[in-house]
Amino acid sequence: MLLHAIDAEPDANARAGDAHERSSTVVLLHGMMGSSESWWRVIPRLTAQGHRVLALDLPGHGLSPRNPSLTIEQAATSVVETVQDLAFGQRVAAIGHSYGASVLAEAAGELRAELAVYIDASLSLVGGQDRSRLTEQYARDRRARSSVDYLRASRPFYSARDAEAEARSAECFDPATMASVSCGSDHEWLPDAGSIVIRADPSNWVTDADVVRFERRGIDVRRIPDAAHTVWYSHFEEFVASVPELFGAPRHDPLP
Numbered sequence: 001m002l003l004h005a006i007d008a009e010p011d012a013n014a015r016a017g018d019a020h021e022r023s024s025t026v027v028l029l030h031g032m033m034g035s036s037e038s039w040w041r042v043i044p045r046l047t048a049q050g051h052r053v054l055a056l057d058l059p060g061h062g063l064s065p066r067n068p069s070l071t072i073e074q075a076a077t078s079v080v081e082t083v084q085d086l087a088f089g090q091r092v093a094a095i096g097h098s099y100g101a102s103v104l105a106e107a108a109g110e111l112r113a114e115l116a117v118y119i120d121a122s123l124s125l126v127g128g129q130d131r132s133r134l135t136e137q138y139a140r141d142r143r144a145r146s147s148v149d150y151l152r153a154s155r156p157f158y159s160a161r162d163a164e165a166e167a168r169s170a171e172c173f174d175p176a177t178m179a180s181v182s183c184g185s186d187h188e189w190l191p192d193a194g195s196i197v198i199r200a201d202p203s204n205w206v207t208d209a210d211v212v213r214f215e216r217r218g219i220d221v222r223r224i225p226d227a228a229h230t231v232w233y234s235h236f237e238e239f240v241a242s243v244p245e246l247f248g249a250p251r252h253d254p255l256p
Helices: 017-022 042-046 072-087 099-111 131-145 146-154 160-172 173-180 208-217 236-242
Strands: 005-010 025-029 052-056 093-098 115-119 196-201 221-223
Touching: 005 042, 005 221, 025 042, 025 072, 025 099, 042 052, 052 072, 072 099, 093 099, 099 115, 099 160, 131 146, 131 160, 131 173, 146 160, 196 208, 208 221
Parallel strands: 025 052, 025 093, 093 115, 115 196, 196 221
Antiparallel strands: 005 052
16 A cells, blocks of 8 residues: 655755765654645654655545554555655655654564654554544544644644644544554564654653663653643644754854
8 A cells, every 4th residue: 555645855955965875764653644745744754854855644544545443564665665656765864753653663563764763652552442432422522633723722822723733634534444453462672773753752652661661772862841741732842953863953042
């Protein structure tokens, strides 16, 4: 299954010199009920650094196909097939958020990303869920999150454009596809040493035990204090500064 993607080319001004030498294709994988549009603010910052960006709609999200019997393995295979179709032979880095981080962890072996960044994700999946009940729950969540007013009220750190993007994403979300992922077996992933985990600190998703598990593996856990789960919405500059490997050196205000 090939997935829909926003395919953004590097800025022309970033094609020459060091920026070109360190550039890669950066694959972006959104969280549950998001879409490729969730990265609207992140994409220009990456292309300004000379990267090509592929922001994918995961199955059941955005403009990608639906699959009411989806497994996380199938979702990961779709990511790999899409990246190979669009960026065969190119150097790849990847960023995954929440559910998208779990898909990235499952896909990592075949994707062979030079750098993998996991945003506020425990990298575990609890299976054995009741399909009908979970589908109904996701349908209720979709109705609520399709409202810009609801999003602005429940997430005051959203800008107007953030809320509009996430409301459109929710409207396209297929509850049956997403529910199916949690109806199989439990999963737990431990990425390769050198991977990066960005933790909203404190986090409702990445526990202290998860941090210990990651750091023992040689995974670099980087914390963004007081950030929301979607850290680039609430703390955009702090998020960008936390991954200089992709976004370049942190920006500083000019001296007076």
